[in-house]
Amino acid sequence: MPRSSALLVALLLAGCSQQPKYVQPGLPTAPDYAADFRPGAAGPRAVEVAWRGFFRDPRLQALIARALDHNRDLRTAVLRIDEARGQYRIRRAAQSPDLALTAGAQRSRSADFGGGPNPMPGGGNQNFQGGAFTGNRFEIGAGISNFELDFWGRVRSLTESARANYFATIHAQRAFQIGLIADVAEAYLTERELDGRIALAERALRSRTRALEIGKLRLDAGVTSALDYRQIETLLTQAMTERANLRLQRAQARNSLEFLVGGPVPAPLPAPLPLDGQGIVENIAAGLPSELLTNRPDIVEAEERLRAANADIGAARAQFFPQISLTGALGLASSALGGLFSGDALTWSFGGNANYSLFSTGRRANLDVVKARYGIAVAGYERAIQQGFREVTDTLAARRFLIDRLASQQRELAAQRDRAELATLRYRNGVANYLEVLDAERELFAAEQQILLTRREQLANAVALYVALGGGIDPQTAAPLPPR
Numbered sequence: 001m002p003r004s005s006a007l008l009v010a011l012l013l014a015g016c017s018q019q020p021k022y023v024q025p026g027l028p029t030a031p032d033y034a035a036d037f038r039p040g041a042a043g044p045r046a047v048e049v050a051w052r053g054f055f056r057d058p059r060l061q062a063l064i065a066r067a068l069d070h071n072r073d074l075r076t077a078v079l080r081i082d083e084a085r086g087q088y089r090i091r092r093a094a095q096s097p098d099l100a101l102t103a104g105a106q107r108s109r110s111a112d113f114g115g116g117p118n119p120m121p122g123g124g125n126q127n128f129q130g131g132a133f134t135g136n137r138f139e140i141g142a143g144i145s146n147f148e149l150d151f152w153g154r155v156r157s158l159t160e161s162a163r164a165n166y167f168a169t170i171h172a173q174r175a176f177q178i179g180l181i182a183d184v185a186e187a188y189l190t191e192r193e194l195d196g197r198i199a200l201a202e203r204a205l206r207s208r209t210r211a212l213e214i215g216k217l218r219l220d221a222g223v224t225s226a227l228d229y230r231q232i233e234t235l236l237t238q239a240m241t242e243r244a245n246l247r248l249q250r251a252q253a254r255n256s257l258e259f260l261v262g263g264p265v266p267a268p269l270p271a272p273l274p275l276d277g278q279g280i281v282e283n284i285a286a287g288l289p290s291e292l293l294t295n296r297p298d299i300v301e302a303e304e305r306l307r308a309a310n311a312d313i314g315a316a317r318a319q320f321f322p323q324i325s326l327t328g329a330l331g332l333a334s335s336a337l338g339g340l341f342s343g344d345a346l347t348w349s350f351g352g353n354a355n356y357s358l359f360s361t362g363r364r365a366n367l368d369v370v371k372a373r374y375g376i377a378v379a380g381y382e383r384a385i386q387q388g389f390r391e392v393t394d395t396l397a398a399r400r401f402l403i404d405r406l407a408s409q410q411r412e413l414a415a416q417r418d419r420a421e422l423a424t425l426r427y428r429n430g431v432a433n434y435l436e437v438l439d440a441e442r443e444l445f446a447a448e449q450q451i452l453l454t455r456r457e458q459l460a461n462a463v464a465l466y467v468a469l470g471g472g473i474d475p476q477t478a479a480p481l482p483p484r
Contacts, residue, residue, distance in 0.1 A: 016151065016152060016153065017156060017157070017314060018154075018314045018315075018317035018318045018321075019160070019310065019311055019313065019314025020310060020313055020314065022307055025306075027289065027293075028385055028386055029289050029385060029389040030389075031288070032288060032289065033286055033289065033392065033396060034396075042283075042285040043281065043285050044281065044283075044284065044285060045469070046285075046295070046465075046466050046471030046472075047469070047471055047473070049284070049466070049471055050473070050474040051064060051473075052474065053281070054280065054281050054472075055280060056278065056280065057188075057272065057277075058270035058273075059188075059269050059272045059273070060185060060278075062266075063188060063261055063269070064181055064184050064185070066261045066266065067181075067260050067262060068177065068181075070262025071180055071260060071262045073176065074177060080169050080172070081166075081169045081170055084165055084166040084169040085166050087162050088162040088163050088165070088166040090162070091158050091161075091163075092159050094148070094155050094158070097326075098145065098147065099143075100143050100144075100145065101142050102139070102140070102141055102143065103140045103141075104139055105137070105138050105139075106136065107137075108135060109133070109134040109135075110134075110135075136336065137333065137334075138335070139347075140332050141329055141331015141332060141347065142329070142330055142331065143330070144326060144327060144328045146325045146327055147325060147327070148323060148326075151324060152321040153315075153318055154314075154315050154319065154323070157311045157314030157318065158312075158315045160314075161308040161311035161312050161315065162308075164304045164311060165308045167481070168301045168304035169301075171298070171300045171301035172297070172301045174297035175297035175298040175301060177472065178467050178470075178471070178473065179467065180260065182463055182464065182467045182472070184260050185460075185463045186460055187253055187256045187257040189275070189278070189460055189463075190253045190456065191250065191254065191257065192273075192275045192456070193275055193452050193453060193455070194249055194250040194253060196275055196452045197449050197452050198250060200448050200452070201239055201243035201445075202243060204239045204445050205239045205240060208235050208236040208441075209236060211232050212229075212236050215229045215434075227434075228434035231438050232434060235438050235441055235442065239445070242445075275456060278459055280459050280462050281462065281466070282399075282462040284462070284465055284466055284469060286396060286469065287469065289385075289389050291469075291470075292385065292388045292389065292469070292470065293385065295469060295470030296384075296468075296469075296470040297470065297473075298384055298387075298388070299381070299385055301384075302377075302381040302384040303381055305377050305381070306374070309373050309377040310377075312370040313370050313371060313374055315370075316363075316371075317367065319363045320363055322354040322355060324353070325352065326351075326352045327350070327351050327352065328348075329347075329348065329349050329350075330347075331346075331347050331348070332345040332347065391464070391468040392468045392469060395465040395468055398464075399458075399461055399462070402457055402458045403458075406454045409447065409450055410451065413448065416447045417444060419440045419443075420444045423437045424440075
């Protein structure tokens with residue numbers, strides 16, 4: 001009998017969970033990426049390359065490290081993890097009884113309106129005076145108050161929901177961290193591009209200033225016309241305007257970078273590497289779309305939200321059953337402090353109650369609400385997968401076409417240089433007017449600018465692919481995930 005009773009109690013405590021079994025939704029995308037956009041030679045996987053290994057510029061590494069330490073939005077994401085962890089601990093604590101220790105002493109006087117005998121004759125510290133008596137009471141004990149016996153799994157489902165939300169905030173913080181690294185890298189690469197374009201503008205400005213000086217001498221000597229001189233002047237003012245525009249964009253890029261790193265860029269920093277010397281890993285392997293389910297923190301976060309919604313269904317279903325709670329107390333009580341630990345001082349009480357509302361229509365409405373939230377969570381999870389798939393395919397396509405664009409622009413640049421040299425020779429020999437030189441110089445300058453722009457886009461695309469595949473987490477510095 002004792003063994004059977006213990007087994008029965010264990011089964012009752014295990015209860016019958018109303019939570020549906022979690023089933024991961026299917027992959028709402030193609031099983032693989034388009035073969036036309038996949039590289040011929042596969043490189044390392046994104047999750048195998050920490051951000052310090054992906055970015056080789058020491059200056060960029062220092063800026064990313066500072067952003068990870070001082071960015072306010074990232075700090076908020078970390079604090080949300082602490083908040084969710086606390087909520088999970090609160091829910092988990094409800095699965096264990098709350099044992100309270102009590103101790104007290106009381107002295108009281110009561111009137112005897114019936115004029116009867118002393119209710120506690122000879123009661124130690126009792127003092128009977130006429131129709132009233134004065135007494136003491138000393139007690140010490142421990143008790144459990146309204147501990148819910150989780151027969152239907154309501155508390156366990158709520159705990160599982162809080163736990164999944166806790167995991168979701170961890171992955172949300174990781175997703176934000178990866179996005180922050182990408183934003184810092186994008187702003188830094190934009191700075192390097194603009195520095196290169198400003199250098200081109202200043203070089204063109206010096207060359208055209210010299211050409212204007214020569215043109216003035218030729219105009220004064222009557223060798224050239226005022227029209228040619230004004231065309232040279234126009235070319236110079238265009239270079240000055242372009243330099244001013246580039247400097248404005250450079251200042252805005254610096255402001256964006258300071259916002260991302262959480263304050264003014266500290267000095268001194270390592271010297272920056274040129275745009276072509278960044279050493280960014282550009283041959284990251286794409287892998288398969290199914291790998292995104294575990295590699296991308298935003299997708300994992302969406303799945304944890306889905307798990308939480310699934311657990312909420314169990315808690316809502318459990319509301320249709322009675323809530324059974326247990327109350328108990330065990331202690332010692334006596335009218336005399338010296339008799340508190342005697343054998344007759346033992347007191348105890350145990351009891352339970354069941355609570356069930358017969359006419360509550362809100363339970364069905366609450367279940368409908370959590371089922372709708374589960375459907376929303378499923379749609380959000382599938383959308384996160386599709387978003388990740390689209391980002392990877394976009395960057396893979398861009399990687400291929402940017403290579404083709406850069407190759408054609410390099411050929412165009414070589415042709416524009418030859419054209420500018422020939423136009424200058426024709427003008428000096430009197431075969432052509434300066435308008436031909438003006439057009440050649442303008443288009444050469446534009447071709448040089450486009451080369452830098454495309455090269456920056458190539459590096460930014462490599463960063464975007466790295467992030468889209470879930471790269472950016474440093475396993476040596478990232479906080480480990482708690483076990484599920």
